[in-house]
Amino acid sequence: MARKIEFMDTTLRDAHQSLLATRMKTSEMVPVLEEMDEVGYRAFEMWGGATFDSCMRYLDEDPWERLKTIRKKVKNTKLQMLLRGQNILGYSNYPDDVLELFIKKAIEDGIDVIRVFDALNDPRNLQKSIEIAKKYGAHVQGAISYTTSPVHTVEKYMEFAKSLVDMGVDSICIKDMAGLLTAPMAYEMVKELKKRFSLPVELHSHFTTGLADAAYYAAIEAGADIVDTATSALAYGTSQPAVEPFATMLKDTKELKVELDMKKISMINKHFVKVRENHKDTDVSLKGIDTRVLEAQVPGGMLSNLVSQLKSQNALSRYDDVMKEMPRVRKELGYPPLVTPTSQVVGVQAVLNVLSGERYKIITNETKKYVKGMYGKPPAPIDPDVMKRVLGDEKPITVRPADLLEPALDKLREEIGVLAQSEEDLLSYAIFPQVAKKFLEKKYVARIKVDFDIVDENEKEFPDVTVYPAS
Ligand code: CO
8 A cells, every 4th residue: 555645834833934034924825725725735833933023023923913814814734833941932942931931832722732842952951841742742853953074973863862762752754944954865864764653754854955855855755754845936045845746756656645635735836936936025036046055054044144134234245154164063052953052142142253253252242151051961072172262261061051040920011011922922021021022012102092093083192001902
C-alpha cells in the first residue's frame, strides 16, 4: 500500500516572515482561509516565530485576534505555531509562570500543534514548554535546530532527539532554518530517527541555498512523513520549497500517496501573488538562491534583516565583510546554530565587529548574556580569549537559565494595570513590554475616544477612565 506523505503549509507564517519581513496582514489571509482549509494540508503554520512581534510593532494588529480569526475560518486543518522554547516568542528566556500562561492561552485560543525549538538544542530550555504543552493537550513537536560545524555530528543530533523523546514529544522535526541540509544528510538523519524512535518525522528547510527540494525527497525516501512547503507565490529564495512542483513529483511514484487538491492550491496561489505585490517595499531582494549562505550559515530571515540593517547605517558596501565575519564570530561563540535569538547575537556582534573597526571593541548585552550562559549551553566551548574579553573575571552559569528567573506575572499585572483587559493582553505585555504597551494604549485609548464621542459629542474633555473594555 502506498505511503501517504503529508504537507505542512507555511504560507501564513514562515513564508512571509522569510520573504516579506513578516508583513502579511490578517486581512490578506482571511479571503482564502476556507479554501485553504479544504486542500488537505496536515497543518498550517500560521502563528509564532516573528509574527507576534510584527503584528503589534508594524501592523497594528492584535496577534491573539489573528489566531482567533483564523481558528474561526479553519475548521479541519490543524493550526500550528512555532515556539522558541523558554524564549516563547521573544529573544531571551522568560520565567516559567509566563511560559505556562502563554501556552495555555495559545491552546485555548486555537493552536493544535506546537513546534518547539531551542536555538542551542539545550534540552533544559525545552523541558518546561514540552511539559506544559502536553498538560494542556497540544500535539508537541520537538525540533532539532540543524546546522553544520565540526561539533555537529549525526550522533550528537540523535542524542538530542533522544532527550526530546524522553521529554514526551509527539513528533520530531528537523528544522533547517538556513537551508544547509543536503540530500545525503537528510537521508541519514531521517533514517536514524526512524530507526531509533517510532514517531512521525517532519522536515523543515529553506530554499536559500537551493538544496531543499532534494533534501525533502531524500528524507521521504528515508521514511519522513511530513514536509514543509509554501504556496509557490511565497516559496523559494529564503522561504520553503513550493508545494505545487513537489507534490506533482511525488504523485509520480507508486510507493507514495499525496492527497492534496491541486486545483484549489492553484486558485489560492493567485491570491498570494497579489498579496506579495502589496509588500514590494519589504520583499527580500534575493534573486534565486544565495550560495554564500553555505559558508556563512545565515538563515532565511536573517539575510533580509542584515541588508536593511546595513542600509539604515549607510553601510551596505560592507555586506561582504559582515558575511565573512559571521562564521568567525560563530566559531568563537561555540558554533551555535543560527536561529532566533542566536542569529541576532552573532549577526549584530559581527556587524559591530566590522563597522567599529575593531573586533569586540563594542560588545552587546546579548553577547554578554550569551557568553554568560543565559541562553543555554553552546554546542562547543567558547573561545577563551573572547570569554575573557566579554566576561572579565565573571564565570558562566551552569544551571537551567530560567531557574534564575523569579515568577513575573503578578508584577507584570500590576505594572500594566487596566491596559491589560485580558490574559492575552497581559501576555503580550509580558513578552514585548514596550511594543505591547504602545499597542495596547492605541487599541484601548483610541477606542474610548471614539466611544465617548458617540456617547456625548459635546463633551470635549478626555474622560477620566483610561481604558474601555474590549468588545
Ligand atoms: Co523556518
